[in-house]
Each structure stands twice: as structure tokens, then as C-alpha cells.
Amino acid sequence: MKRKLLAVGLAAALSCATCAQAELTLYYNPDGGACYHADAYCEAVHENYLPLDPFGASQLDEAPYALLTPCTCVLEARVPTLYYNAEGGSYYHTMANCAVVDDEYLPLTAFPASQLGQAPYASLLPCERCTQETHVYVYHNADGGRRYHSSPTCYTVDADYLPLQEIDVRDLPASGLEACDACVQRDQGMALPVAYFNPAGGAHYHEDPNCATVDAAYLPLSVLPGLLRGSEPFNRLTPCETCCK
Numbered sequence: 001m002k003r004k005l006l007a008v009g010l011a012a013a014l015s016c017a018t019c020a021q022a023e024l025t026l027y028y029n030p031d032g033g034a035c036y037h038a039d040a041y042c043e044a045v046h047e048n049y050l051p052l053d054p055f056g057a058s059q060l061d062e063a064p065y066a067l068l069t070p071c072t073c074v075l076e077a078r079v080p081t082l083y084y085n086a087e088g089g090s091y092y093h094t095m096a097n098c099a100v101v102d103d104e105y106l107p108l109t110a111f112p113a114s115q116l117g118q119a120p121y122a123s124l125l126p127c128e129r130c131t132q133e134t135h136v137y138v139y140h141n142a143d144g145g146r147r148y149h150s151s152p153t154c155y156t157v158d159a160d161y162l163p164l165q166e167i168d169v170r171d172l173p174a175s176g177l178e179a180c181d182a183c184v185q186r187d188q189g190m191a192l193p194v195a196y197f198n199p200a201g202g203a204h205y206h207e208d209p210n211c212a213t214v215d216a217a218y219l220p221l222s223v224l225p226g227l228l229r230g231s232e233p234f235n236r237l238t239p240c241e242t243c244c245k
């Protein structure tokens, strides 16, 4: 009972428009899961435990969250992904090796679908070949939301409307929907590789989990998924000068 109240309290705190801005929502199973998740409906968790309970990424160094390890859904941070030719293509693609593009430009460069409306992607048109064959979806609240999201369980949306409904990226221009700021911000960390950090403190992140600059008592360091790098409190960590190039 006490736990349920706590969960409700957290959800309310996370939906505060001013303070939740920089914080990423993570999810866990309070009934004994060993992992934390990026998705409240993670496929790796038995459906009896779904949806998972939310907590803020800034609490990862506190009990009981400090004992949790990242699920593959956090490490791989699957976000809806599109591709383009960074050397001057006019189209966006849903496949990295689209057959209409000259071999010398393949594979194409990936970018998060949530950034489609922004520079340098704003002027890209859908490729007539691959966007017909392979569909990439983002999410929206079909009951009248004005934003589209890259997560079907975006924390900025009232829980009553979750999970959100799919919408094909091709249909976005006609829909008038704008990208959700929270989803755009989170997706910017998509391409970042896994780094390592010391949950007990320390001002740096590391590429070497056994970095010699860190006191042996703290080794090996904990995994810091790319997904978390851009959000509080991890965005304050700077690269270690010894192990990061």
C-alpha cells in the first residue's frame, strides 16, 4: 500500500511541467525486477508486471534503484530511426541501404525520427521507394494531442492516454503535429555509446570501466547508457582525460 502511494507521488512529481524538463523517466518492477527500463511496456518483462512503475533518472544512485542494472531496452535505446545522405541527399529513407541511393553513399547516416522537422532534416522529402516498403512510426495521442513522440509512453502525456497510438512518419506533415521537446532531447543521446561512471561520486565519465584514475575500491565502474548521458544528473559529467579520446 505504502509503495503504491509512493509510485503515485513520483508520477505526479514527474509530470510537473517546469521541474521534469531535464529529467528522463525510467521504469522498474517494484515487485522484484533486477533491471531498470526505458519503456513502461518493455517486452522483456512479463505482462503481469506491466506497466512498470516510473522513477526519475536522477534517483538512480539512491535506494532501491541503485541496485538495478540497465535492461537491453535502455542499452540499445531503440528510437524510431530514419536515414539520409549526409553529403547532400534530398530525401529521407527508412532503410540504411536503400536501393535507389548510389552504392558509394551507403550505408546512409541515421538520425532520430523525432528530428525530422528540424535542421538539417526539415527540407527532406520521403523516398518513394523505401518509405512505401518499410514504415517507421512515431506516436501521438489520437484523442487530440498536438505533439508527436518517439516513445509510446512519453512522460509528458497524461497517463490516461498511454500507450499512445502509432502514426507513420510519412503522415506527419499533413497531421500538423509538432515534435515533443522531451522526446527530441532524449533522442539526441541515441547515437552516444555506452560509457562508465562511479555512482558513489566523481565528476567524469569513462570509456574504460577499469580506468586507472579511479580508486580501485570503485572498480569496475557502472554502465552509463548513451540514453542517459544528456539528462540530469549525468549531463554534468565531463569526459575523463585519461581514458576518453
Ligand SMILES: [Zn+2]
Pocket (backbone or CB within 6 Å): 036, 037, 038, 039, 042, 043, 044, 045, 071, 072, 073, 074
Ligand atoms: Zn527493458
Ligand SMILES: [Zn+2]
Pocket (backbone or CB within 6 Å): 092, 093, 094, 095, 098, 099, 100, 127, 128, 129, 130, 131
Ligand atoms: Zn529510400
Ligand SMILES: [Zn+2]
Pocket (backbone or CB within 6 Å): 148, 149, 150, 151, 154, 155, 156, 180, 181, 182, 183
Ligand atoms: Zn514526448
Ligand SMILES: [Zn+2]
Pocket (backbone or CB within 6 Å): 205, 206, 207, 208, 211, 212, 213, 240, 241, 242, 243, 244
Ligand atoms: Zn577514465
